Amino acid sequence: PDAEAAAAARARQGELTKPPGSLGRLEDIALFFAGWQGTERPAIERGRAAIFAGNHGMVVHGVSAFPASVTQAMVANFAAGGAAINALAGAAGLELKVVPLDLDRPTADFTTAPAMTGDECLAALSAGAATVEPGLQLLVVGEMGIGNTTAAAALCARSFGGAPASWVGPGTGVDAEGVARKVAVVERALACHADAPRTPFETLRRLGGREIAAIAGAVLEARKQRVPVVLDGFISCAALAPLAAAAPTITDHCLAGHCSAEPGHLGLLARLGLEPLLSLGLRLGEGSGAALAVSLIRAALATHNGMATFAEAGVAGSL
Amino acid sequence: PDAEAAAAARARQGELTKPPGSLGRLEDIALFFAGWQGTERPAIERGRAAIFAGNHGMVVHGVSAFPASVTQAMVANFAAGGAAINALAGAAGLELKVVPLDLDRPTADFTTAPAMTGDECLAALSAGAATVEPGLQLLVVGEMGIGNTTAAAALCARSFGGAPASWVGPGTGVDAEGVARKVAVVERALACHADAPRTPFETLRRLGGREIAAIAGAVLEARKQRVPVVLDGFISCAALAPLAAAAPTITDHCLAGHCSAEPGHLGLLARLGLEPLLSLGLRLGEGSGAALAVSLIRAALATHNGMATFAEAGVAGSL
Numbered sequence: 001p002d003a004e005a006a007a008a009a010r011a012r013q014g015e016l017t018k019p020p021g022s023l024g025r026l027e028d029i030a031l032f033f034a035g036w037q038g039t040e041r042p043a044i045e046r047g048r049a050a051i052f053a054g055n056h057g058m059v060v061h062g063v064s065a066f067p068a069s070v071t072q073a074m075v076a077n078f079a080a081g082g083a084a085i086n087a088l089a090g091a092a093g094l095e096l097k098v099v100p101l102d103l104d105r106p107t108a109d110f111t112t113a114p115a116m117t118g119d120e121c122l123a124a125l126s127a128g129a130a131t132v133e134p135g136l137q138l139l140v141v142g143e144m145g146i147g148n149t150t151a152a153a154a155l156c157a158r159s160f161g162g163a164p165a166s167w168v169g170p171g172t173g174v175d176a177e178g179v180a181r182k183v184a185v186v187e188r189a190l191a192c193h194a195d196a197p198r199t200p201f202e203t204l205r206r207l208g209g210r211e212i213a214a215i216a217g218a219v220l221e222a223r224k225q226r227v228p229v230v231l232d233g234f235i236s237c238a239a240l241a242p243l244a245a246a247a248p249t250i251t252d253h254c255l256a257g258h259c260s261a262e263p264g265h266l267g268l269l270a271r272l273g274l275e276p277l278l279s280l281g282l283r284l285g286e287g288s289g290a291a292l293a294v295s296l297i298r299a300a301l302a303t304h305n306g307m308a309t310f311a312e313a314g315v316a317g318s319l
Numbered sequence: 320p321d322a323e324a325a326a327a328a329r330a331r332q333g334e335l336t337k338p339p340g341s342l343g344r345l346e347d348i349a350l351f352f353a354g355w356q357g358t359e360r361p362a363i364e365r366g367r368a369a370i371f372a373g374n375h376g377m378v379v380h381g382v383s384a385f386p387a388s389v390t391q392a393m394v395a396n397f398a399a400g401g402a403a404i405n406a407l408a409g410a411a412g413l414e415l416k417v418v419p420l421d422l423d424r425p426t427a428d429f430t431t432a433p434a435m436t437g438d439e440c441l442a443a444l445s446a447g448a449a450t451v452e453p454g455l456q457l458l459v460v461g462e463m464g465i466g467n468t469t470a471a472a473a474l475c476a477r478s479f480g481g482a483p484a485s486w487v488g489p490g491t492g493v494d495a496e497g498v499a500r501k502v503a504v505v506e507r508a509l510a511c512h513a514d515a516p517r518t519p520f521e522t523l524r525r526l527g528g529r530e531i532a533a534i535a536g537a538v539l540e541a542r543k544q545r546v547p548v549v550l551d552g553f554i555s556c557a558a559l560a561p562l563a564a565a566a567p568t569i570t571d572h573c574l575a576g577h578c579s580a581e582p583g584h585l586g587l588l589a590r591l592g593l594e595p596l597l598s599l600g601l602r603l604g605e606g607s608g609a610a611l612a613v614s615l616i617r618a619a620l621a622t623h624n625g626m627a628t629f630a631e632a633g634v635a636g637s638l
Contacts, residue, residue, distance in 0.1 A: 016403075017393070017396050017401055017402055017403075018402075018403055018603055019384070019385075019491040019492050019602075019603070020492070021492075021602075022491065022492075022601065022602050022603040023403060023601055023603060023607070024580060024599045024600025024601040024602065025599040025600050025601075026599065026601070026611075065338070066338075073632070073633075074336070076632070076633075077336050077627060077632045080627065080632065081627075082336055082626055082627025082631060082632045083336055083337075083626065083627070083632075084335075084336075084337055084342060084622050084626055086625070086626075087618070087621040087622040087624075087625035087626055088618055088621065088622060090621065090625070091614075091617055091618045091621040092618070172338040172341065173338050173339070173340075173341075261343060277599070278597070278615075279598075280343045280344040280345065280596070280615070281343025281344050282341065282342055282343040282344075282345070283338075283340075283341050283343065284337055284338070284341040284342060288342070291618075292345075292615065292618050295410075295614035295615070295617075295618065296597075296599070296611065296614070298410055298614075299406070299407055299410045299411070299610075299611050299614065302406040302407065302409065302410040303403050303406045303407060305406075306405070306406035306409070307401055307402065307403055307405075307406055308396060308399065308400075308401025308402070312401060313392070313395075313396045313399065313401045313402075314392075314395075
């Protein structure tokens with residue numbers, strides 16, 4: 001980030017007509033955007049929600065409450081404008097870019113083989129990176145993929161350790177038996193790949209999925225372009241787990257939009273060094289919680305850019 | 320609230336293209352607005368932030384980091400559009416109505432006399448009620464008044480019990496000595512009025528302030544008109560403490576916009592039976608945290624009204 005721009009923004013915050021620090025995290029957000037956008041007065045004229053969709057071979061083990069066909073059906077719903085993310089991206093003033101990734105070709109069942117070949121994983125990373133067009137001032141990442149909380153739990157367990165059961169939850173709504181099945185599937189996947197090289201790329205391709213790799217690719221490209229990112233729920237955060245375990249600063253340009261109802265998310269956020277902006281019990285994915293948080297970011301920038309300074313307002317003494 | 324409208328809204332939520340409950344508190348908000356607005360499809364075409372300002376006689380005891388003149392100066396800043404609430408109301412699409420209440424006539428020092436006469440308190444209640452014009456679909460209440468966290472702490476201690484120190488905090492930024500002075504002032508005020516009748520009105524007029532009584536009046540009038548209210552921080556919540564201690568359902572038409580950094584606010588919210596939507600360390604007042612939360616409410620209604628049903632989207636099976 002641009003330390004000079006962040007310092008200028010910090011100086012401006014100290015001159016605005018309010019007691020110092022009284023806008024709490026809104027002030028932090030303004031400084032964060034100033035640093036990454038490289039300007040004292042950050043703005044979001046062009047923000048994008050990039051939502052990636054993929055299918056997962058491990059769904060044959062009954063890890064989801066829904067059939068894999070729902071992934072494609074929801075992508076059609078995104079295109080028709082009827083999903084939650086359509087309403088939330090609209091409310092947040094974000095462009096919506098939906099990227100389905102080979103939906104008719106699920107990943108391999110990761111309990112017996114790597115989910116993706118190296119080429120497949122690279123293609124997904126590139127598809128993610130391609131959504132970060134020059135000129136974007138904010139990127140929201142989200143996903144849709146029946147079975148992907150199971151992949152996310154496996155990525156977390158492999159990257160950060162901890163019992164698989166501590167990373168597995170009900171996802172979109174499986175019962176206790178379903179959760180137990182998910183735990184067993186994650187354990188088998190970890191055992192299958194126990195001897196694989198422990199590099200971020202190998203972990204991602206063996207245990208992830210196309211939409212998950214695409215999120216990692218988008219976040220990396222955003223870093224290169226200094227575009228601030230708002231992460232969504234458990235899965236979009238898990239997409240960064242392999243990288244973050246090797247290079248913890250990888251999330252420095254990211255904000256956590258929210259903490260979801262998925263039990264593993266809170267611990268994952270702590271591992272990523274991120275404090276969520278919201279905690280409203282969402283568990284939908286689609287970038288929904290991240291898009292919701294964008295309105296807070298807009299409000300933070302509205303105060304930063306729009307408020308009067310003490311000198312301008314002629315308020316007696318500095319507060 | 321209108322149980323039929325709320326039930327219709329609940330049925331609609333069950334048909335939208337998402338797993339049931341997956342939008343968490345956004346779903347609750349939609350049902351809450353449906354009930355109070357009396358329609359399956361609640362809307363906020365006209366929402367208002369009403370910000371009341373008053374001055375306090377007890378400031379002679381050194382309870383604030385700022386001189387009382389700042390109240391008037393900030394009202395001028397509101398009028399000129401330079402304050403945080405101007406930016407936040409603008410970002411949330413709210414009308415801003417600022418109501419200064421006899422700023423050149425502070426309340427009496429409540430350590431030795433009632434803060435207001437009966438007539439003064441009634442006038443403030445009425446001024447608050449007058450801001451709830453017919454046709455409003457949402458009301459945000461907020462305040463500005465140097466010294467008013469001390470009044471708010473006294474109202475809480477008198478209404479709910481507990482040590483004064485548990486309700487007193489740094490406000491806009493006094494140091495530990497200042498906090499100790501505030502505690503002593505609250506203790507003296509409680510002792511002075513210990514034998515007064517324990518009715519909400521007597522508590523409000525003796526320990527409150529004009530802007531605080533105006534908030535109570537606005538919230539009561541909103542209830543009469545079934546207008547949903549978003550409360551702001553410690554002071555706007557404390558305005559309801561005397562009423563809530565006597566009639567806990569008084570906050571049923573209210574949402575807590577946020578939990579502020581003022582230490583007493585969390586416990587006060589629990590006493591009022593309210594769970595805050597946000598907790599971002601704000602401690603400014605002016606309705607700032609409540610206005611910030613309005614964007615979440617707008618997003619909740621956008622999903623409720625804008626999403627497709629399973630039938631409309633043709634998604635196979637219900638999720």
